[in-house]
Amino acid sequence: MADIDGQWDSVAQSPMGEQVSVLTLTSKPDGSFAGTNSGPMGSLDVTDGQVSGDLVTFKMELKVPFPMMLTVEGRLDGDTMEGTIDTGAFGKFPVKATRKA
Known part of the structure; x- marks a missing residue:
């Protein structure tokens, strides 16, 4: 499994403008990972x-301002x-997202 652990500075381009956050990700023994995404x-x-090869997928459940499931898919390099x-x-x-040094 590719190295996913660490803190990542993340920027999403949404209709409401740039959404800046910090992803904190930790791998689990079964090869999956979990964490938090903290922002304003x-x-x-x-x-x-x-993580499968360089493909990364995860979900986040948004509750405010209204409930929705966010599904993230990307490539890790x-x-x-x-x-x-x-x-x-x-x-x-x-x-x-860019991993913090």
């Missing part, structure tokens, strides 16, 4: 994290992850 609007749990956040009815938005 609070913290979300990262669940269902999987060393200390960079780049992909999309799928919000369901509101579409997909680009996201990029």
Whole structure:
């Protein structure tokens, strides 16, 4: 499994502008990973994290301002992850994360 552990500075491009947050990810013995995504609007749990080759997927359940499941899919290249956040009815938005030194 690729190295996913650490803190990642994340920027998502949404219709409400750039959404900046910090992803804190920790791998589990079974090869999956979990963590948190903390930003100005609070913290979300990262669940269902999987790495397959360079493909990274995980979910976050948003509760405020309204409930929705966010599904993230991206490619891991060393200390960079780049992909999309799928919000369901509101579409997909680009996201990029860089691991903190």
